Amino acid sequence: MDTYNILHQTLKNIDWPIIGQNISFYSKFNLTKEHITRNPIPIEEANLESQLGRVDELYTLISQDIDIDTIAFGNLADSPENHFFVNNLAKNITGDFKQLNFACVLIENIIELKSTLKDYQKEEILFFLEKTQRLRQKFVRSFRNFVEKDGYANLEKHPLLAVKIQERNNLEAKIREEVHRILKSEDIEKRLQFSSFDIINDRYVIPIRSDSYNGSIGIIVSRSSTGSTLFVEPTTVREYANKRMQIIAVIDEIINRICQDFSDQLRSESKLIQSLYHFFLDLDYTLTQAKYSYHHNFVRPEISPNNSEHIENFFHPLIENCRANTIDFRPSHHGLIISGPNTGGKTVTIKSIVLCHVFMKLGFFVPATKAKLRPVEDIFYFDSDYQDLSHGLSSFAGETTAILKMLAEIKPNSLVAADEIFNSTGSDEASSLAISIINHLTQNLSAMILISTHHQLLKTTMQENPSYISAHVGYDFEKNIPTYNLIVGTPGSSMALTIFERLSHDYYLDRNILQNAKSILDKKYITYEKLLQDLSQKKAELDSLLIENRDLNNQLKNQRKSMEGVLFLEKQKMYEQYKSQMEKQVKKIQELREDKDLTVKQKQKKATEFKSMFNSQSPNQNQAQVFDVQPTETLQEGKTYFSELLKNDCVLVSVNRNKATVTFRGKNITVPTESLYTPLNNTPRQKPNEKVKINVFQSSAVSSVSVNGRGMRLEKFQSEVLSAILSLQNGDIPYLLVVHGHGDGVLKKWLRDYLRKEKDLTWAPEDGNDGCTKIEVIRSS
Structure with a gap:
């Protein structure tokens, strides 16, 4: 078994x-x-x-919505014949x-890549551009004179074929003319099964x-399946047809x-073409x-120089x-x-960490939000299901055989x-054997190990060794279900009896079964498992309290900052409005002072009116806008x-991490989580009563009739x-x-x-431009 x-x-x-x-x-x-x-090849370190x-x-480039596929592989037909031709x-x-x-x-597309890929394989692209220059001048230019980029050959455009193609076309026109004449002749028309050739x-x-057939009509070329129709080549057409076949x-x-x-021409540069x-x-x-x-939100891993690792928010891509x-x-x-309860997430956790290493070894990004990984030589993963009855192997024998093969071949680091590990045999024997194998791998081969287990001795021994991280998967004791959280620092109880008790409620079993099971167990074992269970429960309660306090603290801080910013903007807005009103009043007063047609009393009366109007328009606290939303730290589904x-x-x-799916007007929409705010109360926000006004400005949030999505996530x-569609539907x-x-x-x-599902919208490419879509509302007549 090699690497x-x-x-x-x-x-x-x-x-x-x-x-x-x-x-x-x-x-x-x-x-x-x-x-x-079938054949992913690992990348050398x-x-x-x-x-x-x-x-x-x-x-x-993908995140900038650049269509690399079309630039790199446009018109490259993926057929076995094409690959065979280049390889041979x-x-x-x-x-x-x-x-x-x-x-x-291949020769043409490398030119397009030069302007798109700024740094990607830059020297290699420049090499191909230089080396294929002669082929572009001699081969590509001549070939493109009569062959389209999709591979269609316009044979009549080639000088050696133009005359013969025209000769063939003229002859085919004569043949069709003669056939139509024969079909319309009185003698033949009454013999036809149908009137076409x-x-x-x-x-x-x-x-x-x-x-109705006789030999003077022509030679029989074929028959229908029933034999009732004979397909005959007319005698007068046969000579033309023979000449046509010669031309073809x-x-x-x-x-x-x-x-x-x-x-x-290509063969003379076969090595270059194959390299390209x-x-x-x-x-x-x-x-x-x-x-x-990109589409699965993976992150580029950093290669650790000192065997340390940090994997933040890792996940399994299939779940x-x-x-x-x-x-x-x-x-x-x-x-x-x-360690921890069954169905609690131990397998998923180990597989997810292994997948991070596998993805990096194959040159991929990894399923996490941040990752620093140590490079490893081999990656070996096995579970406890190695039973092979066809070869007489029990689960334990099959697992042991797999481990022995691994120990014989695996490389250091x-x-x-x-x-x-060894879940199919006695707990103490399994623990001692597992500990010995782990020590061999880590001490002699500098291996990194990931182990999940229910064995008490193995959990206890590793908890006492500072060279290993002991962790367990969490359990919600209030809801009586796993949380799938990885809790680092302590081992966890298998909680088999607790899970059995929870599941047995649906079957109305005799409770004596569970009590008898507890009485059979060794008291020391029960005490140890109960201790782990109580410890896990206390830690879960403490973590919940800490998270609640932290969220409350952050919420208050964010609320204060948010309100400070809102108040500043409101004050600035009110100041600008007041300044504008003041300038208008000053202008009116200046005009009133210069008006020579009014008496002094009339001017005083006007000034009093200006003052009263100005005071009524002055800002006050009752005019301040009330905001009834606040930032949120913890999002709850269904709330x-x-x-x-969406402004609503x-x-x-x-x-899903930094993205949220919300329902708005019956549609599911994806928005950033940071754009969601919590209402300060559950009552709908009400607008103050106001008189009917005519709005001569556009009320839509869209300032134009277009959305330019280039470069957007x-x-x-x-x-x-x-x-924008909401504004369109609102008119x-x-x-x-x-x-x-x-x-x-x-x-x-x-x-x-999305548009195909919307029955009230009609759409089409704008003036034939498939890079832009025009959308209109279907108006009922």
């Missing part, structure tokens, strides 16, 4: 077949899909940083126009009823010579890594709304021992993970919040578009233009999918 086999056995055990399929969805070539799903840098550059170019094979076009597009085996034939044979011969000449081809394969692989990482946890390893730590982006109330559906784009704007870019970008895909 390659150890890693691939681990991939099978950590759900890679499913993960690989999800990743390969983003690939262009089937070769890349097979590479990822010396090349790991540069590979992560390449993924990072593409990740950044040096073996004197001749490609057809489709295969030659595949090589031609067909082409069978390059022969123009007419359908004659079998009971000459055309095919010229085409073969043309393809041979172009293939020879492999560059695009590598780009497809790296772009797949970047797209998967929706997976509980995120954080773990820290100092350089002196050898590993992690996890590796990662070894075991889910519920109502105020969305800053909405109901929280779910939270998906959440921001969704919020902008939905806000504030006549139509809406949304710029999202060409190709199959995430912005365009989301918008079109």
Whole structure:
């Protein structure tokens, strides 16, 4: 079992077949899909940083909504014949126009990449640009004179074919004219099964009823399945058809010579073409890594120089709304021992940490919000399900065999993970054997270990060793369910009896069963497990209290800062209004002073009126605006919040780290969590009573009829578009233009999918520009 086999056995055990399929969805070539799903190759440690840098550059371009797929792989048809032609170019094979076009597009697309990829493989791209210059001048220019970029050949545009193509076309026109004449002739018309001709085996034939045929009409080329219709080539047409076949044979011969000449030009640079081809394969692989990482919120890992590790908010990519946890390893730590209740998240926690290492070893970003990982040589993961009755192996024997093979082959500085190690044999024996193997791996091979267990001796021993982190998965004692939180510092109880008691309520079993089970257990064991359970419960209560106090403290601080900012803005606004009113009054007084037509008493009366009006418009405390929302720290599903982006109330559906899904007007919308605020009371916010006013200004939040989504992240784009659509539906704007870019970008895909579900909206590309969508409301007549 070498390194390659150890890693691939681990991939099978950590759900890679499913993960690989999800990743390969983003690939262009089937070769890349097979590479990822069946044959992922680990990156050497010396090349790991540069590979992560390449993924990072593409990740950044994707986040800017740049359509790299179209730029890099546009017109590259993914067919086995095209790949075979390039790979065997040096073996004197001749490609057809489709295969030659595949090589031609490779040469052309490298030019487009130079302006898009600023740093990605810069020296390699410049090398290809220089080395393919002769091919662009000689091969590409000549080839593009008559072959389109999609591989369609306009043969009549080639000088060697133009005459013969025209000759063939003229002859085919004569044949069709003659066939139509025959079909309309009185003698033939009454013999026809139906009044049209067909082409069978390059022969123009007419359908004659079998009971009306005679040899003077022509030669029978084919028959219908029932035999009632004979397809006959008319005698007068046959000579034309024979001449046509001769011309076609000459055309095919010229085409073969043309393809041979172009293939020879490429063959002279076969090594260069193949290197260019492999560059695009590598780009497809790296772009797949970047797209998967971007769409699943992965983060670029930092390579730890001293064996320390920090993985913040790591999660399992296959589990929706997976509980995120954080773990820290100092350089002196050898590993992690996890205990706690069944179905509490031990397996998911170990698999998630292993996946972080696997992803980094394969050159991917990792499922976390921040990560610093030590590079490892091998990665070995096994669980307790190794029973193989076909070879006479019990679960324990199968697990032992797997571990022995691993011990014989694994290299130093590796990662070894075991889910519920030796769970199929006696607890004390299993613990002693596990401790011995762990000591061998860490002391002799400098391995990092991740172990989950229910064994009491193993939990106790590792808790006392400062070289290991002891942790357990949490349990909500009020709701009587697991929390999936990783709690570092203490082991946890397996809580088998507690879980059995909870589940047994649904079956109305005799409670004596549980009491008898407790009486059978050794009192020391019960005391130890009860101690762990009580400790876990107390810690959970303390953590809950600390979080509550911290949230309250932060809430008060944020509320104070928020209100200070709001008051400042309100004061500034009122000051500007008051200043404007004062300037108007000063102007009126100045005009009144200069008015020579009024008497002194009239001027005094006017001045009194100005003063009264000015005092009534002066700002006071009753005119200050009341704000009834406040920032929030903890979001609760099903609760109502105020969305800053939607400018309205909405109901929280779910939270996934820094993104929240909310329901607004019957639609699910994704918004940043930081844009949600908590109402200070549960009563709807009321506007003060006011007289009816005519608003001569646009009341919509959208200042124009367009939304430019280029460079936006998906959440921001969704919020902008939905806000604009609300204005459109309210009649504030006549139509809406949304710029999202060409190709199959995430912005365009989301918008079109959303609009297809909206029955009151109609949309189309703006003036044929598929990078911009025009949206209008369907008005009822």
